[in-house]
Amino acid sequence: MFQITINGNPVTTHDGATIFEAAYEDQYARTQFDTDILSLHYLKGVQEKEDSGLCIVEVPGKGIVNAVDTVVEPFMVVLTKSEEVRRRQKEILQDILKHHDRDCRNCNRTGNCELQDVQYSLRTTKNPVTEAFDAVPVRADGIIVRDxxxxxxxxxxxxxxxKIQGIGAIKMEGEGLTAKIVPSKGETLIESGCVGCGQCITVCPVGALYERDDVAAVLEAVRDPEKYVVIQAAPSVRASISEAFGYPIGSGTKGKLAAALRKIGFDRVFDTVFSADLTIMEEANELVERIQNGGKLPMFTSCCPGWINYCETYYGDMIDHLSSCKSPQQMFGAMVKTFLAEKEGIPAEKIVVVSTMPCTAKKRELGRDYQNAAGVPDVDYSLTSREVARMIQMEGISFPGLDEEEFDAPLGIGSGAGTIFGATGGVMEAALRTANDWLNGEPQNALDFAEVRGVAGVKEATYKVGGLELRVAAVSGLENAKALLEKIRTGEAQYDFVEFMACPGGCVNGGGQPQQKAKVRMINDIRAERAMTLYHLDQHDSLRKSHENPEIIELYDTFLGKPGSEKAHAYLHTKYQAKGE
Ligand code: SF4
Ligand code: SF4
Ligand code: SF4
Known part of the structure; x- marks a missing residue:
């Protein structure tokens, strides 16, 4: 460790660090002094270079250098805002803005935009770009919109x-500030092998990439007196949506979320944690059956539609490993339009099911075949956390000022096991809690399966469950999934049960979650901080096993029969197919 100075302030750093890393890694310096260095491209772990020209500093004796490329030396003196640095940065920014549609008022990213931050630092209001901007059409390609x-x-x-997803569905075509992001193959993103995970959206520093906006259509349905509009909220959204209202990362606001959705005017506000529990009933039952009857192993989870798209597109030969369970989003819609419709005497055709999801791939899931238990689509609209936050803002609701409220019943009670679905390893742990009780024939004390927790891309463990050695793995991020699938294919790795999540860290870091800027992501692990909220909720829940959820028990007693029954299969299971079949 040694010291350098940035803008006259002492900063402790280490051998091999770049000036940029030094400026952000010394927490004391970062919080006490102004050591900020402008950047627009660099994102730790994703894009570790900066070609914008903005990320420069002056080092006396060396001149102007790129802070991302230059390694620190003991006693180095760094100036981030010298006259020359600022002069060059302003020129570069003017050039960027000449090629930019500067309509901040109508942009989804306003207030949370890295280009706006650079403009504030350089005070472009004193010297605005006035040239008219010649806009090109925005390209809506399935659920991903490119501007x-x-x-x-x-x-x-x-x-x-x-790098993160190992797919390469998009590429940069052209040079400099007129280059375009285009599909790598074919004309559309789907032709190019895009799985709709939305990870590209979460890292975009500006409003150039976003998901199809379904907010207006949902609000229209809510205002329609002929429709009965219900909404469900996925587990991970309770650990993230508050970030859009200025709360620290990972603040848990389950009760405020329920209150906000009710204030918007939804007829019923339900909890997807209920159908996460239902998924565990069906999935654990399927796993036990496969183990006992010599079925295809390892069994792969099927609750992540980004992963399903990936498996169908790239590993079609392994489709029969997939559980036939629908995702919790779809199971929930199926139960609303059959069980609830029957119980409350509302025709399924009159019901509109909306989801609040951490995910963009769930929008694409709505169009799948075999997802219509009541003869109509199980779910009608799937909104991302970002869209729901925007809807709350558009409706003029003060999120921080809301009192905590409960979700509606039935379909509103969820266990701690269902809550941790939002973190990588959570589905595995929830399934193990239930399988452990079932295979032992009586309730077990084991609740925490710590080996499958944490943000590592691949976690493996072997558990003794009811006299069986159960070899499991939990994988998140598709580059990691690819590596593990190859090992399974060649027989190098052997498991009984594998959980796959397309997004690194699982749904807490889903492609539909609130975007955090590069400088925030540099010093916070948003996956770990959001996941901690879910584990905290689980830890303090009196109900921690899916099969002990009283609403689940009632659902099977009064409607479905037992897990894996003919009716459960008709409503809660589906078919997955290799692409092209
Ligand atoms: S991307 Fe940022 S700077 Fe550009 S219009 Fe949107 S908010 Fe404004
Ligand atoms: S949605 Fe996922 S697969 Fe599609 S382009 Fe973005 S990162 Fe790639
Ligand atoms: S779309 Fe967003 S992330 Fe991609 S190159 Fe443009 S600004 Fe960067």
């Missing part, structure tokens, strides 16, 4: 798709 008018050509989306 070249807002793109600053940072390359983060390309890097996320290629």
């Amino acid at each position: 070249d008018n807002k793109c600053i050509r940072c390359g983060r989306c390309v890097a996320a798709c290629e």
